[in-house]
Amino acid sequence: MALSLSAMIFIPAELHLLRVFVGLVSSLLIIILWRLWIAGDACYLAWKGTATVPLTRSSRIKSVLAGVAILLIGVYPTPDFLLKRWSYFKAFKIPSQSMCPTICEGERIVADMDAFLKNAPQRGDIILLDFHSAHGPLYIKRIVGIAGDIVSERNGTILVNGKPFAERNLPQVCGKPKDESLPPGELPRFDPVSVPVSSFFVIGDNLPNSYDSRFAGFGLVTSDQIKGRPVYIYWSAGTSRIGCATQ
Secondary structure, three states: OEEEEEEEOOOOOOOOHHHOHHHHHHHHHHHHHHHHHHHHHHHHHHHHHOOOOOOOHHHHHHHHHHHHHHHHHHHOOOHHHHHOOOOOEEEEEOOOOOOOOOOOOOOEEEEEOOOOOOOOOOOOOEEEEEOOOOOOOEEEEEEEEOOOOEEEEEOOEEEEOOEEOHHHHOOOOOOOOOOOOOOOOOOOOOOOEEOOOOEEEEEOOOHHHOOOOOOOOOOOEEHHHEEEEEEEEEEOOOHHHOOOEOO
């Protein structure tokens, strides 16, 4: 699944409000109030400076339209605009069903781009990865095999060291995805893979419809390809999904 980048953020290291959905909403409200105060103060000062000058009907209309324009431009930050203010987080729109029902097509997520600077990715983590291109789109997958693991398949079931991965590790789906019907697809067969150091075997949660490490053309993911981790869904057509953590 290649992601479309929606926006970028800029935040001090000590502030990690955007790691949780409540933090995003709180930050958005603060920015709205702050911008409203600035816009209102600017309008008041402008009015005060021209209060002694008689206004014609035309100038009054122009003043009102200018005030409305200032308020709309200054007070209406979207989540994508908010995410442009900080550097450690980015917003993405999901273009495919390869990770559904965990993260589905059309949903928008916030990702922590510094998630793995101190701690290495672990089995079960959802990651953003650069698919063999320094400037190409990022993909979103789940790690099932880490260094030392042997990943194989039996009748479509992913086995990690001989045991089914999905039955042990996939979390309960948060909320109710809008589109519950996922198109069927053919499960690929692959030979057992021994995961080397600094490499990862990744899959999409929607196994019949995911291009991932099961295919020779995709292969294993290396540490330098991993760019971040999704943290929550901030918009979805299925309203019960808004604010869901991605895990």
